[in-house]
Amino acid sequence: xxxxxxxxxxxxxxxxxxxxxxxxxxxxxxxxxxxxxxxxxxxxxxxxxxxxxxxxxxxxxxxxxxxxxxxxxxxxxxxxxxxxxxxxxxxxxxxxxxxxxxxxxxxxxxxxxxxxxxxxxxxxxxxxxxxxxxxxxxxxxxxxxxxxxxxxxxxxxxxxxxxxxxxxxxxxxxxxxxxxxxxxxxxxxxxxxxxxxxxxxxxxxxxxxxxxxxxxxxxxxxxxxxxxxxxxxxxxxxxxxxxxxxxxxxxxxxxxxxxxxxxxxxxxxxxxxxxxxxxxxxxxxxxxxxxxxxxxxxx
Numbered sequence: 001x002x003x004x005x006x007x008x009x010x011x012x013x014x015x016x017x018x019x020x021x022x023x024x025x026x027x028x029x030x031x032x033x034x035x036x037x038x039x040x041x042x043x044x045x046x047x048x049x050x051x052x053x054x055x056x057x058x059x060x061x062x063x064x065x066x067x068x069x070x071x072x073x074x075x076x077x078x079x080x081x082x083x084x085x086x087x088x089x090x091x092x093x094x095x096x097x098x099x100x101x102x103x104x105x106x107x108x109x110x111x112x113x114x115x116x117x118x119x120x121x122x123x124x125x126x127x128x129x130x131x132x133x134x135x136x137x138x139x140x141x142x143x144x145x146x147x148x149x150x151x152x153x154x155x156x157x158x159x160x161x162x163x164x165x166x167x168x169x170x171x172x173x174x175x176x177x178x179x180x181x182x183x184x185x186x187x188x189x190x191x192x193x194x195x196x197x198x199x200x201x202x203x204x205x206x207x208x209x210x211x212x213x214x215x216x217x218x219x220x221x222x223x224x225x226x227x228x229x230x231x232x233x234x235x236x237x238x239x240x241x242x243x244x245x246x247x248x249x250x251x252x253x254x255x256x257x258x259x260x261x262x263x264x265x266x267x268x269x270x271x272x273x274x275x276x277x278x279x280x281x282x283x284x285x286x287x288x289x290x291x292x293x294x295x296x297x298x299x
Contacts, residue, residue: 007268007269007270008267008269009042009043009151010039010040010041010043010264010266011041011042011043011044011177011216011218011244011263011264011265011266011267012041012044012045012087012262012264012265013044013045013218013220013242013244013255013262013263014029014032014033014036014044014045014046014047014050014262015047015223015240015242015255015260015263016028016050016222016223016260017222017223017224017260018050018052018222018224019053020052020053022066025050025051025052026050026051026074026077029046029050029051030077032262033081033085034081034085036262037085037086037087038085039262039264040264041264042086042088042111042149043087043088043150043151043177044087044088044089044090045089045090045181045218046090046181047092047181047183047220047221047242048092048104048157048182048183048221048222049092049094049104049181049183050091050181050222051066051074051093052066052094053226054183054226054236054238055228056129056130056131056132056134056135057129057130057131057226057228057231057233057236058131058228058230059131064096064102064135067094067095067096067102068093068096069095069096070093070095070118071115072093074093074107075091075093075109075115078091078107078109079114079115082109082110082111082112082113083111084113086111086149087111088108088109088110088111088148088149088150088151088153089107089109090106090107090108090109090155090179090181091109092104092105092106092157092181093105093106093107094135095118095120097137102135102136102137103120103121103137103139104120104121104124104135104136104139104157104158105118105119106118106119106121106155106181108146108148108153110149111148111149111150116146116148117141117144117146118141119139119141119144119156119157120137120141121136121138121139121156121158121159121160122138122139122142122156122166123138123159123160123162123163123166124136124138124159125159129187129231132159142169143166143170143173144173145170145171145173147174151176151269152174152175152176152177153177153178153179154171154175154177154178155179155180155181156170156178156179156180157180158180158181158182158183158184160180161180161182161202161206161219162205164205164208164212165293167212167217168212171209171213171214171215172282175213176215176216176269176272177215177217177218178209178213178216178218179220180206180217180218180220181220182220182221182222183222184202184221184238185236185237186198186199186236186239187233187234187236187237188234188235189234195239199239199241203241203243206219207249207251208249210245210247210248210249211248211279212281213281213282214272214275214276214279214281214282215275216244216247216272217244217245218242218243218245218265219242219243221239221240221241221242222238222240223238223239223257223258223259224237224238225237225238226238239257240256240257240258240259240261241254241255241256241257242255242261242263243255243263244263244265244267246267246271247272247274247275247276248275248279252265252267253265
């Protein structure tokens with residue numbers, strides 16, 4: 001396929017440190033969206049739960065006060081920003097759906113300022129310092145893609161990164177770019193022994209999604225060492241290293257571990273069609289033989 005100007009779209013990935021002040025975090029993210037837009041980004045994605053420090057390090061009912069409605073205050077701000085700068089925004093938020101029902105949700109806002117919809121995190125972890133099952137009801141909107149002004153995108157969230165089924169079902173709906181707002185890091189006491197392998201596994205599985213589905217993958221992680229008051233242990237050292245992988249899994253751009261960065265990354269959407277044509281994994285799928293995928297385990 002011949003490249004045209006309309007095939008090139010710039011992604012904006014916002015990798016930041018996070019303070020204890022949600023209002024300040026929102027204000028900083030708004031500023032970063034505006035800077036990314038002025039740098040040419042057309043699809044801009046926040047990191048996971050950017051408005052607060054990663055509160056899931058403990059099970060504390062007081063943290064439910066951080067949640068908000070969607071549509072709500074944050075989406076109102078981002079809808080105005082999207083319309084002003086003609087950009088698509090993916091905003092990762094702690095959603096209060098109803099009393100006792102909360103979700104880890106990404107709001108998808110088109111370049112005209114309209115709220116296209118939401119994705120609710122489907123896979124919810126429960127590990128030391130990642131006590132998400134206490135806070136989040138598993139998503140019930142399914143895997144989705146959205147036709148935005150600039151590309152057809154799919155959005156998944158953090159722990160969803162480890163599941164090829166999630167990437168596949170989203171790509172099967174035509175998604176050209178999979179975006180993953182993320183909050184992942186090391187337990188400081190484990191970093192020396194396990195840190196390299198943990199990070200490599202995280203990056204490799206997502207690059208494999210790009211290969212298997214012939215699409216772009218963008219992962220947006222936070223940075224900083226977050227140790228919450230009143231929570232025992234050494235906290236979490238978030239490893240940053242936000243990146244964009246191309247349609248063959250190659251790393252196109254990657255941020256560092258320790259500093260705030262906004263990655264502005266041009267991607268050529270024509271490569272999706274070319275890759276899927278020359279590496280026709282979707283064509284050769286044996287859908288008649290995959291019934292056991294709907295089972296927990298095959299004895």
